[in-house]
Structure formats: structure tokens, C-alpha cells
Amino acid sequence: MSIRRVVAGLPLIMAGLLALPLSTHAGDAPQVAKGKGDACVEPTDVIRKNHMDLLKHQRDDTLRRGIRTKKHSLNECLECHVQPDESGKVARIDSPKHFCSTCHTYAAVKLDCFECHSDLPKSMNKSAYKHKLTPDNKHHASMQSAPVSRQMLDAIANGEAK
Amino acid sequence: MSINNQADQSRRKFLGNSAAVVAGVTIAPGILLHTPAQARSLDQAASSKQRWGILIDTNQCDSGCDKCVTACQTENGWGKNETKSNSEQQAQWIRKVELKDPNTGHQQSLPVMCQHCENPPCVDVCPTGASMKRDDGIVLVDKHICIGCRYCMMACPYKARSFIHEELKGQATVAPRGKGTVESCTMCVQRVDAGGSPACVEACPGKNGKAMVFGDLNDANSEIAKRLKQYGGKQIRADLGLNPSVRYQGI
Numbered sequence: 001m002s003i004r005r006v007v008a009g010l011p012l013i014m015a016g017l018l019a020l021p022l023s024t025h026a027g028d029a030p031q032v033a034k035g036k037g038d039a040c041v042e043p044t045d046v047i048r049k050n051h052m053d054l055l056k057h058q059r060d061d062t063l064r065r066g067i068r069t070k071k072h073s074l075n076e077c078l079e080c081h082v083q084p085d086e087s088g089k090v091a092r093i094d095s096p097k098h099f100c101s102t103c104h105t106y107a108a109v110k111l112d113c114f115e116c117h118s119d120l121p122k123s124m125n126k127s128a129y130k131h132k133l134t135p136d137n138k139h140h141a142s143m144q145s146a147p148v149s150r151q152m153l154d155a156i157a158n159g160e161a162k
Numbered sequence: 163m164s165i166n167n168q169a170d171q172s173r174r175k176f177l178g179n180s181a182a183v184v185a186g187v188t189i190a191p192g193i194l195l196h197t198p199a200q201a202r203s204l205d206q207a208a209s210s211k212q213r214w215g216i217l218i219d220t221n222q223c224d225s226g227c228d229k230c231v232t233a234c235q236t237e238n239g240w241g242k243n244e245t246k247s248n249s250e251q252q253a254q255w256i257r258k259v260e261l262k263d264p265n266t267g268h269q270q271s272l273p274v275m276c277q278h279c280e281n282p283p284c285v286d287v288c289p290t291g292a293s294m295k296r297d298d299g300i301v302l303v304d305k306h307i308c309i310g311c312r313y314c315m316m317a318c319p320y321k322a323r324s325f326i327h328e329e330l331k332g333q334a335t336v337a338p339r340g341k342g343t344v345e346s347c348t349m350c351v352q353r354v355d356a357g358g359s360p361a362c363v364e365a366c367p368g369k370n371g372k373a374m375v376f377g378d379l380n381d382a383n384s385e386i387a388k389r390l391k392q393y394g395g396k397q398i399r400a401d402l403g404l405n406p407s408v409r410y411q412g413i
Binding site (some may be wrong): 059060061063064065066067068069070077111115116117118121122125126160 | 202204205206207208294296297298302304305306329330332333334335336338339341343351355356399
């Protein structure tokens with residue numbers, strides 16, 4: 001590209017730069033879909049402003065200390081906020097329609113969370129383990145104390161086990 | 163709300179909210195009202211009262227069987243979405259190892275995963291604090307602060323850790339994983355925190371009985387502690403003094 005063409009293009013680029021902030025002011029704020037249920041886990045103005053702090057606090061509590069309260073859990077945000085639209089489609093994180101992308105696209109916030117975390121709630125994540133852990137399903141809890149066959153222990157003790 | 167045995171919950175209602183905890187403290191060990199095998203309440207942190215471990219009986223482990231490996235893959239979502247990585251690079255949270263005694267020809271098969279050392283060298287060498295041991299002895303990578311330097315992989319004598327070399331899609335909700343971070347067996351913390359046992363242990367059919375037992379090494383009444391007391395159990399490379407929570411019988 002010749003110098004002349006670059007210089008000739010400059011006013012255009014500058015006009016574009018100037019127009020950017022103007023256009024965002026002119027445009028409407030992003031349309032944020034309402035979550036499932038009546039209310040968020042925090043008052044709306046609090047969650048809007050502070051959700052990043054709450055999430056980062058929660059991730060340390062969960063990963064490092066094993067605290068698994070639901071209130072500020074990322075998975076729980078997705079359960080309420082990621083829903084199919086009228087046509088039954090669920091927006092993924094790379095679409096500005098995914099709840100966690102609406103504002104972020106608008107405000108140019110880039111998250112790395114979903115490079116690891118699923119962008120779908122567990123109930124919709126097909127790659128998730130389907131076995132549901134509920135208080136009624138004692139399967140998991142019972143395994144731990146599953147009786148070991150006495151026969152087998154004797155076999156080991158007598159050196160018969162192969 | 164706690165994911166727990168409902169019957170037990172209702173029986174403890176009369177104790178009030180905090181009474182279950184108080185009961186656990188005031189009554190002498192051995193006559194605890196509930197075994198530590200119960201799930202903690204969700205807001206309770208993992209505690210050093212427990213030390214989770216796995217006992218593997220190699221006599222029960224079938225060399226043709228890899229159900230522990232596939233159960234781990236299904237639960238934690240590794241081993242199917244790394245298409246660009248070669249076999250040396252691919253994730254491996256748990257693997258089957260075949261041993262053969264050259265003198266007698268005796269063959270053994272056993273699963274090897276993170277041994278959840280009491281003195282983990284991976285934690286010692288980590289420059290960011292990402293490599294860590296929970297209070298209940300489970301050794302983890304805090305991927306939120308892992309920078310992918312892989313010192314821990316070099317420090318681990320069990321070759322238990324792997325590094326993710328490519329962008330991933332379709333991760334399991336319970337086990338977030340992503341490019342540029344190190345990972346290893348988590349002893350299925352998500353299940354342990356809910357009062358369950360690791361997927362490998364649950365899936366193990368064994369030959370005549372399970373080859374894997376999960377439980378609290380600190381609880382003398384747990385199946386794993388009783389078995390260890392009666393029949394013993396070996397640590398792999400005990401000479402290193404790392405005191406792993408994974409123990410083996412028959413090796």
C-alpha cells in the first residue's frame with residue numbers, strides 16, 4: 001500500500017473512530033433477557049455491578065475449600081439465565097444472545113471462563129454426566145460403604161485369590 | 163440445602179441447625195452419630211478431619227478391564243475431545259499399568275492416577291499456588307491460577323498429570339477444562355463433596371469383588387481403614403516419603 005493511499009484513508013479512519021463512541025451512545029443498551037424465576041440471587045443493581053466479584057470469590061471458595069453453596073455458583077447462573085428462545089434454540093457463548101455475552105459484547109469485556117466452563121446449564125449439557133445426584137438417589141452415597149464380600153477378603157488373606 | 167440421606171436429615175431435625183456439628187464434636191470419636199461418609203453441608207469447607215483415600219487390590223484387578231478409565235472419562239469429559247494432540251500429549255487422569263515379573267512371569271494389572279500425596283512435590287514446585295492440596299488431602303490444580311508452566315508434571319514421580327495442548331469444546335459441567343492448564347485426577351471432588359465416591363471406584367467390577375475401595379483414611383471405622391489395618395497396603399515409591407492416599411494391595 002502506498003503512503004498516499006494510507007494518508008488518503010486517514011480521514012476515513014478518524015471519522016470512524018469518532019463515530020464509535022457516538023454510535024454507542026446513540027444505540028440502545030443491550031437487550032438482556034430476564035432470568036428464570038422472579039428474582040436474581042442478588043438485587044438487580046447489585047448483581048449487575050458486582051457479579052464478577054461474587055463469581056471470583058465463589059470460585060476460590062469452591063475449588064480451594066470445597067464450599068459448594070449455590071447462591072453465587074456459575075453453574076447456577078446458567079441454569080436460570082440460559083434458556084431456549086421461542087424457536088427452541090439455545091444461544092452459545094460466541095453469540096451476543098447468550099446471557100453472559102449480551103453486555104460483554106456491548107462493553108467489550110472478554111471472558112476466559114468459557115474456555116473451560118460449559119456455557120450451557122448442566123441440565124442441557126449433553127456431554128455432562130447424566131446420572132442425577134438427588135437426595136432420593138442414594139446410589140452414590142451408598143457405594144462408599146458398600147459391603148465388601150467376606151469371601152473375597154478371606155480369599156486374599158488365605159492367598160487363594162488370583 | 164444439603165445433598166444427604168433424607169432419613170438421617172429428618173432424624174436430626176430435632177437437634178436444630180447447628181446441633182449436628184456440635185454432636186460430632188462433643189461425642190467421643192468412635193460413637194459419632196454419623197459417619198464422615200455423609201456429605202458435608204454445602205456451605206461447609208473440606209476439613210482435615212478427613213483424609214480421602216483409595217485402596218486398590220491388584221489381585222482383583224483384571225488386566226483386560228479398563229472400566230475405571232472409561233468411567234473417569236465419562237464423568238470428567240476427557241479423552242474424547244482432544245483431536246489435535248498426539249498420544250503423548252493427550253489427557254490422562256487415570257491409566258492401566260501392566261506389570262510382569264521377569265523371573266516368575268507373574269503378571270499384574272493396576273490403575274495408576276494422582277496418588278494424592280500428603281507431601282506433594284507438585285505443590286512444592288508450583289510458582290503460583292495453583293497446585294494445591296485441599297484440607298481433606300485431595301490434591302488439585304486450581305486452573306484459575308495455573309499458568310501452564312508444567313513444573314508440577316516434571317516433579318510428579320507418578321506421571322499423573324497432563325497438560326491441555328488445544329482448545330476444547332463440549333466440556334462436562336462438573337469438570338471445566340481448557341487449553342494451557344495442567345490437570346490430573348481430582349478424586350472426583352464434585353462427587354466426594356456430595357457424599358459420593360469417585361467414578362472409577364463406583365464403576366470397578368473387579369474379578370470376584372471390587373478392586374477399588376474409597377473412604378476416609380482417618381476414620382478407623384471406614385471400610386478402607388479397616389482393610390488397611392487388617393491386610394495392609396503398599397504405597398508406590400514409599401521410599402520417597404510422599405505418603406500417598408492411594409494404596410495398593412498385592413504388589
